[in-house]
Amino acid sequence: MSDWHTPGGQLDPLKVRAAYPILSTTPGGRPLHYLDSAATAQRPKAVVDAVSNFLLTANANPHRGAYTLGGDATAAYEGARARTAAFLGVPAEELVMLGSATEALNLVARSWGRANLSRGDVVLVTEAEHHANLIPWQQVTREVDADLEFIPVDDVTGEILWDRLEGLLKLRPKIVAVGHVSNVLGSAAPLAQIAPQIHAAGGLLAVDGCQAVANMPVNIPDTGADFYAFSAHKMGALFSGGGLWARAHLLNEMNPIETGGDMIREVRLRDATFAEGTQKFEAGTPDASGTVALAAACDFIDDLGREQIHAHEVRMLERVLRELPEALPDARILGPRDAKDRIGLVSFSSDLVHAHDLATILDRRGVAIRAGHHCAMPLHEQLELSATARVSVAPYTTDEDLDALFDGLRDARKIFAR
DSSP states (O other), X not given: OOTTBOTTSOBOHHHHHTTOGGGGOXXXXXXXXXXXXXTOOOOOHXXXXXXXXXXXXXXXXXXXXXXXXXXXXXXXXXXXXXXXXXXXXXXXXXXXXXXXXXXXHHHIIIIIIHHHOOTTOEEEEETTOOGGGTHHHHHHHHHHTXXXXXXXXXXXXXXXXXXXXHHHGGGXXXXXXXXXXXXXXXBXXXXXXXXXXXXXXXXXXXXXXXXXXXTSOOOHHHHTOSEEEEESGGGTSOSSOEEEEXXXXXXXXXXXSSOSTTSEEEEOSSOEXXXXXXXXXOOSSOOHHHHHXXXXXXXXXXXHOXXXXXXXXXXXXXXXXXXXXXXXXXXXXXXXXXXXGBOSEEEEEOSXXXXXXXXXXXXXXXXXXXXXXXTOHHHHXXXXXXXXXXXXOOTTOXXXXXXXXXXXXXXXXXXXXX
16 A cells, blocks of 8 residues: 555545645635535646646647657657556557547537437437536437437436336437436446447447546446546546547547548548548647646556545545435435445435525535536436535545535524524
8 A cells, every 4th residue: 555545555535635735725714625526626736747747848749740849749648648548448549538528428429429320210318417418419319310218217316217228228229328427316327237238239338437437446348338438627637638438440430520630641622531540539739738637647546546545435425424414404315325336426405405505605614515407407307406415525535524514514504494
C-alpha cells in the first residue's frame, strides 16, 4: 500500500484530501465539504502539475510540427491515449479522444445510428438515462422514422426493471443504450449479464460509463459493451476531455460527423479521403493538455487503488443511508437500499424541504450537494418528482463532511417544520 492508505490497507481520506488544494479553501468563509463529485470531481495537484508541465515544456500542435517540440507534443498526446486505454483495458487504436462523453454518445448516434437505422428499427434505452444518452437517440430515430422503446423503472424506488429486458428484446432492437451507473439511482447495470442477451437478439450495446470509471474498477471488455463513453472531469481531469471506445470493426464502418484538419488522408478541391482508425473522428487541433490531464488522473486513481476507492465510498454511503432518515425522517431515497449495490451517490427527496431549499441551507455550512433533475427529467417525471437532492462521495470524502451534511439536514428540518 502507498502513503494514501492505512496500515490495514484502507484508503485514508484525510491523507487523500491533502492532495486536493481546493479542499483547503473556504468558499464564502466556510470550510468546504464537497459532496457533488458525481457532477464534477475535484482535481488533485498531480493532475494540475501534469498539465502545467506539458504547457511549459511541450506546448505545440500534435501531429503537425516537424520540429522537436511538435514531436514532444505528439508523444505526450499519444502516450496519454495509450495510458487511458490501458486504464480501461482496451487497445489504444480503438480509443477515440473527444471533448466529452456527450460528444462521444452523439458520435455513436449520429454516425453509427444514421448509417444503420431505418424505418421500423428499434432503439432501446432505459427510463433512467441521462439526457446525453437519450436525446441523441430521440433525434436520430425521428430522422429515420425508427422506434424508440424503453426499459421501465420501478415507480417508487426508480430502480431499473432489468427483468423486463428479455421481453423487450423480442422487438429485436438494433442497439440498446444504457448507463453503466445511473447518475440518479447510483445503481449499476448488470452489463456482463445483459450483453450476451442483447447480442443474441442481434443488437449492439452502447454504454454511458461516466459514473462508473472514477468510482469502481472498470475493464471495458468484461462489460460486453460494443461502445463505451466516459468523461474526464468526473475522474479528476479537466472539464474538456473524455472519449469513446468502440470495437475496431465498428469504428472502421463509421463515418466522421465533424470534418476539418488532421482527420484526413488527402484533400482535393471537390472531395477528400479520410484518415483511418480513431484519427478520422478527431477533427481539428486535439486537446493535448486535456488528454495529458486525463492520463495523470488515471495514474492518480490507480495510485489510490480502484478497489480501495470503491470500498471507501461504500463505507461513506452506508453511513449516508443509515443516518439520512434519522436527520430527515421523511426522506424518500431512490435506488438500492444496500450501499454495496450502489456506486458513489444517493439521491433523495423530501415533502418537507424542497431540494433547492435544502441545497441553499446546506451551503450555509459549506456543504456542496446537487439539487435538481440531474439531467434525467423523464425519470423524475416518472417518479412524480420535480427535483431531488443528490449526495455524492469520492476518495476525499471524510466523516467530517458527512457530519456537516447531517447537521445541515437537521437544521433544514427545524426551519421548515415551524
